[in-house]
Amino acid sequence: xxxxxxxxxxxxxxxxxxxxxxxxxxxxxxxxxxxxxxxxxxxxxxxxxxxxxxxxxxxxxxxxxxxxxxxxxxxxxxxxxxxxxxxxxxxxxxxxxxxxxxxxxxxxxxxxxxxxxxxxxxxxxxxxxxxxxxxxxxxxxxxxxxxxxxxxxxxxxxxxxxxxxxxxxxxxxxxxxxxxxxxxxxxxxxxxxxxxxxxxxxxxxxxxxxxxxxxxxxxxxxxxxxxxxxxxxxxxxxxxxxxxxxxxxxxxxxxxxxxxxxxxxxxxxxxxxxxxxxxxxxxxxxxxxxxxxxxxxxxxxxxxxxxxxxxxxxxxxxxxxxxxxxxxxxxxxxxxxxxxxxxxxxx
Amino acid sequence: xxxxxxxxxxxxxxxxxxxxxxxxxxxxxxxxxxxxxxxxxxxxxxxxxxxxxxxxxxxxxxxxxxxxxxxxxxxxxxxxxxxxxxxxxxxxxxxxxxxxxxxxxxxxxxxxxxxxxxxxxxxxxxxxxxxxxxxxxxxxxxxxxxxxxxxxxx
Ligand code: FES
Numbered sequence: 001x002x003x004x005x006x007x008x009x010x011x012x013x014x015x016x017x018x019x020x021x022x023x024x025x026x027x028x029x030x031x032x033x034x035x036x037x038x039x040x041x042x043x044x045x046x047x048x049x050x051x052x053x054x055x056x057x058x059x060x061x062x063x064x065x066x067x068x069x070x071x072x073x074x075x076x077x078x079x080x081x082x083x084x085x086x087x088x089x090x091x092x093x094x095x096x097x098x099x100x101x102x103x104x105x106x107x108x109x110x111x112x113x114x115x116x117x118x119x120x121x122x123x124x125x126x127x128x129x130x131x132x133x134x135x136x137x138x139x140x141x142x143x144x145x146x147x148x149x150x151x152x153x154x155x156x157x158x159x160x161x162x163x164x165x166x167x168x169x170x171x172x173x174x175x176x177x178x179x180x181x182x183x184x185x186x187x188x189x190x191x192x193x194x195x196x197x198x199x200x201x202x203x204x205x206x207x208x209x210x211x212x213x214x215x216x217x218x219x220x221x222x223x224x225x226x227x228x229x230x231x232x233x234x235x236x237x238x239x240x241x242x243x244x245x246x247x248x249x250x251x252x253x254x255x256x257x258x259x260x261x262x263x264x265x266x267x268x269x270x271x272x273x274x275x276x277x278x279x280x281x282x283x284x285x286x287x288x289x290x291x292x293x294x295x296x297x298x299x300x301x302x303x304x305x306x307x308x309x310x311x312x313x314x315x316x317x318x319x320x321x322x323x324x325x326x327x328x329x330x331x332x333x334x335x336x337x338x339x340x341x342x343x344x345x346x347x
Numbered sequence: 348x349x350x351x352x353x354x355x356x357x358x359x360x361x362x363x364x365x366x367x368x369x370x371x372x373x374x375x376x377x378x379x380x381x382x383x384x385x386x387x388x389x390x391x392x393x394x395x396x397x398x399x400x401x402x403x404x405x406x407x408x409x410x411x412x413x414x415x416x417x418x419x420x421x422x423x424x425x426x427x428x429x430x431x432x433x434x435x436x437x438x439x440x441x442x443x444x445x446x447x448x449x450x451x452x453x454x455x456x457x458x459x460x461x462x463x464x465x466x467x468x469x470x471x472x473x474x475x476x477x478x479x480x481x482x483x484x485x486x487x488x489x490x491x492x493x494x495x496x497x498x499x500x501x
Contacts, residue, residue, distance in 0.1 A: 147447045166395070260425055267463045
């Protein structure tokens, strides 16, 4: 076996990779957890594709069929739904831990940038997947969500029509979202993911700035088998958590979308959009001469671009110096997101 | 003499190279355009021919109790038909002017209500509270032997 596949080379290579050990080491695991959850999404997603039908007169019924007739269909769909939520949570944690560790600093700017786009794609996965069961809540949430993109100056209106596949949310929207969700996004995602992992592989794990300032040599542990086994153990744990959640809180389906029914009360976006949604509510109808929604969308766009470019304007960290302001900014962002999510949740 | 000749050759050669470069870049650009243009056009949803409707029936008046409402399809848009407390029929576009949700009639408060963000309109379609920025479009209602006909108000 070994003479054919040169496995020992691989093992040697992997055991030469080192993971720094320090008090913040836990955060290293969330990238791996995100990766695992993504794989889980791909597997359960493919399984669901065996029965799902992406058209407005069959989508709801096919999901109903999966939930009630297909053996373990409810389980697969519930895992897909739970794992999607945990995936986004894990991506959030991964991103913020990288931010606080300033691991984006030179020379890892490109890892950060690919990561940012992976993050945006994850949200897009969530948004497009939400509509696919074609139920009432998703129908109106998608109406509201795509209508907000219409608030973007200049490109908003064409973008909205492009997303909806027409002026309104209809079966055409469902077809598009289906295509995005199972073909376009996974393609781009996998490409970026490979780049992201290649960069990590080439450059090794980032070490905390404090350590390099104090010139202390960090303890390390070999990637293989030590870190790898820990990773595996954690993945197994995550899988168990998902299984428990899926069994005790299976995914719901609700009522079928009906364009001629009034919107039900309690239309809310998925929790990961809630903070933006809630913020938009605080904007007055008009600010100076622009509409409140437009101002809000612009504000988030600017914040997003600044976030993306942090490796370039945080020059202090790149020079290997401590930059407190970044920590304050990060704490502000985390608190902002958490508080507004909670407000959005309970109101 | 000889050097002049070779100079000429070099210039000629460079000209030729520039020309080739030019040909290649325009060719490539043309090719890219020829590929991208159809794709973008493909992604633009075709304009569906709108069926011109001038009036739509909302059913029989006797089927409506006071305070009842019904949402019907008027061409492509949903329209809400309400029988108010004065036993008059009113009709408005059912699409909330805020972010597109479908509205409903709240009998007890005598308002048209959007559940999405708690937008409220009065019985003239005017936005009276919540986020909606504009009033609802009005439709006309005529009764023709018990049948409720909704028409576009001009
Ligand atoms: S969509 Fe009606 S209030 Fe927001």
